[in-house]
Amino acid sequence: MQAIELLHNRVSAPQLTAPGPSAEQLQVMYQAAARAPDHACLRPWRLIVLEGEQLSKLGEIFVAANIAKNPQLCEVQQQKILHKPLRAPMIITVVAKITEHPKVPEIEQIISAGCAAHALELAAFAQGLGAMWRSGGMMFDPSVKASLGLAEHEQIVGFLYLGTATKIRAVQPVDSTEFVSHGNVLAV
Ligand SMILES: Cc1cc2nc3c(=O)[nH]c(=O)nc-3n(C[C@H](O)[C@H](O)[C@H](O)COP(=O)(O)O)c2cc1C
Numbered sequence: 225m226q227a228i229e230l231l232h233n234r235v236s237a238p239q240l241t242a243p244g245p246s247a248e249q250l251q252v253m254y255q256a257a258a259r260a261p262d263h264a265c266l267r268p269w270r271l272i273v274l275e276g277e278q279l280s281k282l283g284e285i286f287v288a289a290n291i292a293k294n295p296q297l298c299e300v301q302q303q304k305i306l307h308k309p310l311r312a313p314m315i316i317t318v319v320a321k322i323t324e325h326p327k328v329p330e331i332e333q334i335i336s337a338g339c340a341a342h343a344l345e346l347a348a349f350a351q352g353l354g355a356m357w358r359s360g361g362m363m364f365d366p367s368v369k370a371s372l373g374l375a376e377h378e379q380i381v382g383f384l385y386l387g388t389a390t391k392i393r394a395v396q397p398v399d400s401t402e403f404v405s406h407g408n409v410l411a412v
Pocket of ligand 1 (some may be wrong): 234236237332356357358359360381382
């Protein structure tokens with residue numbers, strides 16, 4: 225796939241099934257993540273790959289975190305939450321690994337980690353895989369972060385659901401004038 229064709233046509237795949245990415249496809253994706261723009265070469269991200277049993281455990285962690293917040297959580301809701309991570313054969317948790325740096329504030333490091341996540345999505349799509357970046361309250365929950373082994377200075381930027389897309393939506397070009405302007409600098 226040509227680079228511009230990929231950039232113009234990548235779409236998310238909310239419905240994913242097996243198979244997940246192969247070891248070779250993952251390596252291609254990791255190399256793409258490694259080329260995310262990165263001030264001072266901090267590489268301020270890391271990836272936690274979950275599949276199989278690990279996804280079931282993540283569901284249990286999500287349920288426990290939700291019950292801790294709401295002890296009255298009904299069984300139906302618990303089951304719904306339990307099954308959320310099972311919507312794909314693989315989830316990569318993208319973590320912003322933030323360090324103190326005199327020239328690179330936290331926000332820049334989080335943006336870099338987000339770019340790494342997007343690079344993973346692009347490399348997945350280019351290889352015929354489906355991907356869906358998901359977030360939600362669980363990203364910020366201290367018990368979830370601890371269960372995934374995050375340090376205090378680390379933040380989850382997304383859960384990347386990966387697998388085989390059951391359908392791929394076609395995209396239409398957008399009117400770029402909605403988000404582009406020229407020569408708008410106001411005089412002091
Ligand atoms: C940081 C971030 C978090 C997101 N979280 C969710 C989410 O929790 N649930 C969801 O349905 N879409 C979420 N999305 C949006 C989807 O990943 C996707 O981009 C969106 O559905 C638009 O589809 P498209 O990528 O095909 O244009 C998130 C996107 C980003 C960048």
